[in-house]
Amino acid sequence: xxxxxxxxxxxxxxxxxxxxxxxxxxxxxxxxxxxxxxxxxxxxxxxxxxxxxxxxxxxxxxxxxxxxxxxxxxxxxxxxxxxxxxxxxxxxxxxxxxxxxxxxxxxxxxxxxxxxxxxxxxxxxxxxxxxxxxxxxxxxxxxxxxxxxxxxxxxxxxxxxxxxxxxxxxxxxxxxxxxxxxxxxxxxxxxxxxxxxxxxxxxxxxxxxx
Numbered sequence: 001x002x003x004x005x006x007x008x009x010x011x012x013x014x015x016x017x018x019x020x021x022x023x024x025x026x027x028x029x030x031x032x033x034x035x036x037x038x039x040x041x042x043x044x045x046x047x048x049x050x051x052x053x054x055x056x057x058x059x060x061x062x063x064x065x066x067x068x069x070x071x072x073x074x075x076x077x078x079x080x081x082x083x084x085x086x087x088x089x090x091x092x093x094x095x096x097x098x099x100x101x102x103x104x105x106x107x108x109x110x111x112x113x114x115x116x117x118x119x120x121x122x123x124x125x126x127x128x129x130x131x132x133x134x135x136x137x138x139x140x141x142x143x144x145x146x147x148x149x150x151x152x153x154x155x156x157x158x159x160x161x162x163x164x165x166x167x168x169x170x171x172x173x174x175x176x177x178x179x180x181x182x183x184x185x186x187x188x189x190x191x192x193x194x195x196x197x198x199x200x201x202x203x204x205x206x207x208x209x210x
Contacts, residue, residue, distance in 0.1 A: 025082035049076035
């Protein structure tokens with residue numbers, strides 16, 4: 001129970017940080033202007049997040065380095081998310097947030113009370129993730145229409161919903177108690193990716209109807 005409390009405590013702090021930074025970029029005009037004027041920082045934030053994530057995996061049991069890296073990782077991701085949402089309608093952002101929150105709570109409740117064994121999902125989810133990554137890369141370079149992007153985003157939403165179930169199950173059944181930081185990062189990334197997928201779907205639908 002103490003392990004689970006640590007994980008969800010860290011996860012809550014990560015999500016609150018991301019929400020706070022996103023709101024700052026959305027409603028504080030100088031911050032929004034900064035993001036628009038220095039778009040290179042957006043790409044650097046994701047690159048930095050990837051590097052920090054690798055370091056975090058290596059040092060996941062080394063206190064306090066794991067917590068320091070967790071803070072840096074959360075800040076990098078939060079800057080990237082904040083940069084994106086600042087460019088779009090506040091209504092779409094709110095809708096994506098509420099849908100993501102609702103889906104996460106529902107999946108958590110389902111997994112925590114379920115007696116099913118979800119540990120076998122790992123290889124399938126991992127393989128599907130790589131297929132999705134390559135599909136995203138193809139969509140980035142090839143001139144597909146909005147429908148393609150909506151379909152890919154919908155598949156991503158389903159995939160990361162499944163990852164929430166899988167990671168929650170592993171958290172309660174199989175994860176090493178010393179790896180609470182990495183467990184929090186796993187769920188955090190699931191939620192962030194689910195939000196991005198839902199956000200992309202809403203943007204695609206709005207663009208198609210306009």
